[in-house]
Amino acid sequence: MTDPAPTAAVLIIGNEILSGRTQDLNLNHIATKLTQRGIRLAEARVVPDIEDEIVAAVRALSARYTYVFTTGGIGPTHDDITVDAIAKAFGRPVIVHPEAERRLIAHYGADKVTPGRLRMARTPEGAELVDNLVSGAPGIRIENVFILAGVPAIMRAMIDHIVPTLPGGPVVLSRSVACLIGESVLAEPLGAIQAAHPDVDIGSYPWFRSGKFGVSLVARGIDPAVLDTVVGEISAMIRSLGGDPVEEDS
Amino acid sequence: MTDPAPTAAVLIIGNEILSGRTQDLNLNHIATKLTQRGIRLAEARVVPDIEDEIVAAVRALSARYTYVFTTGGIGPTHDDITVDAIAKAFGRPVIVHPEAERRLIAHYGADKVTPGRLRMARTPEGAELVDNLVSGAPGIRIENVFILAGVPAIMRAMIDHIVPTLPGGPVVLSRSVACLIGESVLAEPLGAIQAAHPDVDIGSYPWFRSGKFGVSLVARGIDPAVLDTVVGEISAMIRSLGGDPVEEDS
Numbered sequence: 001m002t003d004p005a006p007t008a009a010v011l012i013i014g015n016e017i018l019s020g021r022t023q024d025l026n027l028n029h030i031a032t033k034l035t036q037r038g039i040r041l042a043e044a045r046v047v048p049d050i051e052d053e054i055v056a057a058v059r060a061l062s063a064r065y066t067y068v069f070t071t072g073g074i075g076p077t078h079d080d081i082t083v084d085a086i087a088k089a090f091g092r093p094v095i096v097h098p099e100a101e102r103r104l105i106a107h108y109g110a111d112k113v114t115p116g117r118l119r120m121a122r123t124p125e126g127a128e129l130v131d132n133l134v135s136g137a138p139g140i141r142i143e144n145v146f147i148l149a150g151v152p153a154i155m156r157a158m159i160d161h162i163v164p165t166l167p168g169g170p171v172v173l174s175r176s177v178a179c180l181i182g183e184s185v186l187a188e189p190l191g192a193i194q195a196a197h198p199d200v201d202i203g204s205y206p207w208f209r210s211g212k213f214g215v216s217l218v219a220r221g222i223d224p225a226v227l228d229t230v231v232g233e234i235s236a237m238i239r240s241l242g243g244d245p246v247e248e249d250s
Numbered sequence: 251m252t253d254p255a256p257t258a259a260v261l262i263i264g265n266e267i268l269s270g271r272t273q274d275l276n277l278n279h280i281a282t283k284l285t286q287r288g289i290r291l292a293e294a295r296v297v298p299d300i301e302d303e304i305v306a307a308v309r310a311l312s313a314r315y316t317y318v319f320t321t322g323g324i325g326p327t328h329d330d331i332t333v334d335a336i337a338k339a340f341g342r343p344v345i346v347h348p349e350a351e352r353r354l355i356a357h358y359g360a361d362k363v364t365p366g367r368l369r370m371a372r373t374p375e376g377a378e379l380v381d382n383l384v385s386g387a388p389g390i391r392i393e394n395v396f397i398l399a400g401v402p403a404i405m406r407a408m409i410d411h412i413v414p415t416l417p418g419g420p421v422v423l424s425r426s427v428a429c430l431i432g433e434s435v436l437a438e439p440l441g442a443i444q445a446a447h448p449d450v451d452i453g454s455y456p457w458f459r460s461g462k463f464g465v466s467l468v469a470r471g472i473d474p475a476v477l478d479t480v481v482g483e484i485s486a487m488i489r490s491l492g493g494d495p496v497e498e499d500s
Contacts, residue, residue: 015453018291020282021424021468021500022455023275027296032270041268043303046277046294049453053293076434077454078441116437151456174271184326187366191328203265203299204327205272206401218271250271 005169006066008034010044011057013072013082014150017046026071026148026155033159038168039067049073054085062089062144067166069159072150074137076116082147083140087124090143097123100138107135133157170222175231176250179243180214189237190217193230199223200230218250255419256316258284260294261307263322263332264400267296276321276398276405283409288418289317299323304335312339312395317416319409322400324387326366332397333390337374340393347373350388357385383407420472425481426500429493430464439487440467443480449473450480468500 010030016022027044034041042065047053054073061068073082087094100121105113120137123129130139130146132154139158140147148158179186183206194202200221207214219230235245260280266272277294284291292315297303304323311318323332337344350371355363370387373379380389380396382404389408390397398408429436433456444452450471457464469480485495 015451015470016455016468017277018281018294019422019424019470020278020280020285020291023278025273027267028270028273030270031268035270041270042298044268044296048292049451075454075456076437078437078444079451079453114434114437116434119437120434151458153458172269174269184364184366184370187326187328187364187369194328201265201299201329203329204325205266206325208401208403218266220265220269 003040003169005172006039006167007042007064008039008067008069009042009061009065011054011061011068011070012044012046012150013049013054013070014046015048015079018048025152026150029152029156030069030071030159033163035172037163037166038171039163039166040169040172049079049081051081051085051088054082055089058086058089058145066144068145069148070145071148071155074120074140074147074149076119076137080119083122083124086142086145086147090124092124092126092142094122095125096121097127097129097140100129103129103138130158131161133161172220172222173224173227174218174220174250175227176216176218176248177231177234177238177245178214178216178248179238179245180212181238181241181243182213183215185241186215186217186237189241190234193233193237196233197221197226197230200226202230202234216248253290253419256289256417257292257314258289258317258319259292259311259315261304261311261318261320262294262296262400263299263304263320264296265298265329268298275402276400279402279406280319280321280409283413285422287413287416288421289413289416290419290422299329299331301331301335301338304332305339308336308339308395312393316394318395319398320395321398321405324370324390324397324399326369326387330369333372333374336392336395336397340374342374342376342392344372345375346371347377347379347390350379353379353388380408381411383411422470422472423474423477424468424470424500425477426466426468426498427481427484427488427495428464428466428498429488429495430462431488431491431493432463433465435491436465436467436487439491440484443483443487446483447471447476447480450476452480452484466498466500 127142238245374392377392488495
């Protein structure tokens with residue numbers, strides 16, 4: 001289908017994700033919020049704390065998608081190199097952002113603003129700030145890139161603040177029907193339903209829950225009437241195979 | 251540091267991750283297993299179920315890293331396009347792999363091998379099979395790419411089987427020291443410790459647990475004696491700032 005919606009990519013910056021030390025939880029939250037807003041998350045990448053890797057990924061993603069959201073690497077320590085890397089990606093110098101400095105002083109108190117804390121007022125030249133209601137250091141917008149914290153509570157506050165301000169396209173709605181029939185048995189009739197409805201994406205997701213193997217058939221599209229039709233056809237197909245279709249949260 | 255270890259990338263294939271429907275759990279498991287084996291996970295990407303996207307990502311990642319592990323899209327339904335896309339990435343036809351077919355027949359019984367099930371015997375020409383002890387459909391190795399299931403239980407069985415067969419490099423060891431001092435206060439002395447030990451990567455990860463803000467300082471490197479030294483310096487630095495260093499699982 002021709003899709004007029006804005007697109008987005010997520011860039012997760014952090015050795016701790018790639019080493020396995022930390023389970024990323026940010027991508028799923030951002031994906032959910034963007035989907036609800038009618039912005040299509042089209043790609044995500046995880047890169048290490050290496051400047052050249054961040055620069056290359058930011059350039060590739062910002063050229064291709066409407067928005068890029070980065071997470072991680074904006075704290076005060078030596079391994080926080082995201083701001084410098086993204087400034088480099090856009091060929092801009094890093095400056096101390098006067099408003100970010102003012103906010104950090106207001107947050108910590110003038111006598112407690114250490115050089116480490118003021119490091120968090122550094123932004124690429126020409127950046128706008130993203131409010132951070134949880135801690136003092138703001139997020140940053142430069143060009144089409146939003147530079148967010150990696151700590152989930154702070155990242156969530158930032159993204160929940162940003163997303164409603166962005167123009168969204170048609171929201172992709174989702175309906176899910178579960179059954180206990182094997183994917184292999186469903187594959188052929190399900191493919192026929194998909195072929196008949198090119199404006200709907202039908203996904204088949206097998207699972208194992210409470211000792212039972214089953215599958216969730218998820219239909220996604222922007223027209224609720226078409227989704228109704230597709231869910232009806234999927235349910236009828238399941239019944240025709242002797243199964244019991246159960247609509248579930250999607 | 252010059253690092254002789256093999257490198258790897260993970261390619262997660264699935265609309266359900268990008269829509270927010272599903273929280274990916276596979277990356278963290280693969281990352282942990284590779285780290286334990288001395289293979290450096292250098293990048294991860296998530297792409298949708300779109301052939302051109304999969305082809306482009308496989309080509310980019312397989313050219314750059316020693317190994318690529320893909321997850322998702324190898325079932326029997328219409329949305330399972332991983333095998334075709336990876337075959338295309340390497341300019342190979344898709345064939346019905348005789349040994350995969352034999353295994354599927356053995357698993358399901360000759361009278362129950364539907365066309366849908368036999369679809370899971372399709373591989374790029376020249377592929378090797380990866381054992382799947384959980385369900386009938388094998389994983390696939392082609393060139394330096396391992397094509398794994400997306401269902402976590404099956405993916406884990408496959409990766410746990412594969413990784414010990416791959417040559418690993420020096421294992422990166424990890425030590426973590428937690429304290430309740432703010433990152434901004436630690437930043438400068440921590441940066442000095444990092445500068446003095448270029449063969450160790452020191453990461454600083456702030457957290458909020460049980461009502462307290464703290465930070466974990468994680469040192470990673472291949473030489474346990476150097477890590478001992480670094481952990482000692484970090485602990486002394488924390489004490490010099492009035493804090494109480496607590497070594498934790500890393």
